[in-house]
Amino acid sequence: MPESCTEGGSAPLTILEARGIVLERVSPVNGWERVPLQSALNRVVLQDVVAPFNVPPWDNSAMDGFAVRRADCLEPEPLLQIVGAAEPGRVFTGLVGEGQAVRVVTGAAIPRGADAVVPLECARTTGSTVCIQGGIEPGQHIRHSGEDLAEGSRAIPSGRRLGPAELGILASLGLAEVLVRRRLRVALLSAGSEAATFGRPLGFGESFDANRYILFGLLAEMGVDLMDLGALHGDPESMEAAIRAAAEGVDVVLAYSRNSSLDKDWLKPLLLGSARMEFWHVNIRPGRPLGFGRLGPSWFFTLPLNPVAVMVTYYEIIADALRKLAGEHPLATRTEFRVRSLSSIRKMSGCCEYLRGNLIQEGEETCVRLLPGQGSGVLSSMADSDCFIVLPEEAGDLREGDFVRVRPFRGLS
Known part of the structure; x- marks a missing residue:
């Protein structure tokens, strides 16, 4: 039996009221998967990622230069003996003793006995010796173990959408895979006369469908699984059947009409009889004819006709609804x-x-x-x-x- 429709009153809602209703109603979808890092960009983390060890795992050099003992550099321009070299993956296994220095490059493990790094520009080498110029502070130019992430600390919180920095963090922890929520499934459809066809001259009175490609781009940035139903046209029964079928297999349906009379004569009566609509209009310009409700198992948005209105309503309401459905939290603060x-x-x-x-x-x-x-x-x-x-x-x-x-x-x- 179809759900009854409640329009929520005839007066349009304010943008804050509409946004509040949408974000109160929707909740994260179920389902997760384990994906390799190279496929994890823009996915939402299912659970906290905890650092299994310190990052960095050992003290290392933040500069190209020389690892030294500060006690040897208290007098002006001390002359030290170069006893070895270290670089990432190639450790100096000896002990830096009195009057000694080890050549290091950025990222190299700090040799035992050294407690500071002198940058190359502050050192003058002659053969196997180096003259240190300028004062040295304790721990100078050393990245300490655990300085980035301490063992047992939360490296990435659940609900975080993974960007390039987060992928780097996961790689630094030696994690080749990560648990993420499943992708949100979104169906996109338009109803009404077909748009003009690419590749042939535009006929009088025809237009191309800009909205479809605007939404393609916006939804691609959101990282959803998109089901494109194309332009529905023909008899109302077949269009209604297509919409009902789409709503059964996705989390969200985004629908718009190619003419306003179709909204009034067909789409709105369909939803009045089959959906539980929370609202039909929002008191914003452009974008007033935005509808939101539930059709079967899916959330349903009816979008405005004009392209700028589509983008305004997407940015202001729909985008955060999709983020919350995808499990992203907390939602990013909107810059204003x-x-x-x-x-x-x-x-x-x-x-x-x-x-x-x-x-x-x-x-x-x-x-x-x-x-x-x-x-x-x-x-x-x-x-x-x-x-x-x-x-x-x-x-x-x-x-x-x-x-x-x-x-x-x-x-x-």
Whole structure:
């Protein structure tokens, strides 16, 4: 029996209300796998990774130079005997005695008896001797065992999304594999008339489907397993069957229509009868017609028609929902700060607006300039900008020089 639909009221939600509902409802998916490091980039760690030994495992040199005893270097320009050399993987097995030095390169284990490293630029060699120039501090230029990670400490917390640095940490611990949560499964579909076909001239009244490729890129950055259902068209029964089938095999369905009348006449009635919808509209511009609910076992988002609106709603709500579903926690703090506007801005009353701008450095001050072409269909405004200028519901028109909130969006997904 299909679930009943609750629209959550006819008035659109604020962006904070909608975001709060979505993040309260979704929870991490079940399932995990063990993957090799070379396949672990962008995956979410299942459980804490604990260091099995100190990193670095032994004291080692932070510089190319000479390992010495500080006690031998208290007098100005002491002359020391070079008794050997050490490098990573090639240890000096002897003991550094009084008046002696060992040539070391970065990463070499500190020989027994030495307690400081003199950089090459502070040493003058003549044959088998070295003259030390300048004062020496205890432990100078030595990386101590456990300085990076102590044995038994948490090296990577559960819920962390693995980046290049985390892969390096795992490699430094000698771990060739890591336990990660399974990838999130996301279905993408559009409904309505087919887009124009690549490779042939554009017919009058036709358009290409930019939204599909925007979402391809955003979802690829998120590292999901994507099921592309293409453009559904034809009789309502076959489209409904395709959507129901998609919802059975994935965690999230992202759907958008190629025309607004189809939303009203077909998609919305389908969801009213089959889904439990939490909301249909969010009081933001662009991006107001964003819907969220549950269809069978899957979460379901209905996206706006216009491409800029798709990106705004993805960055502001959908991306963090996908992160939480994928098991990522805590969610990264969203960067936002106030800067002076170099443009006067007309504000539509009663809604939260996301305008596209560019951050500009003027002397020591960071400012923002509004881009021309702020329509929700002007996709070039996203390509040419680097931040959102966020104007809350209560804001009015702004003059040049007023302070505004900005949210950089490069790398947000």
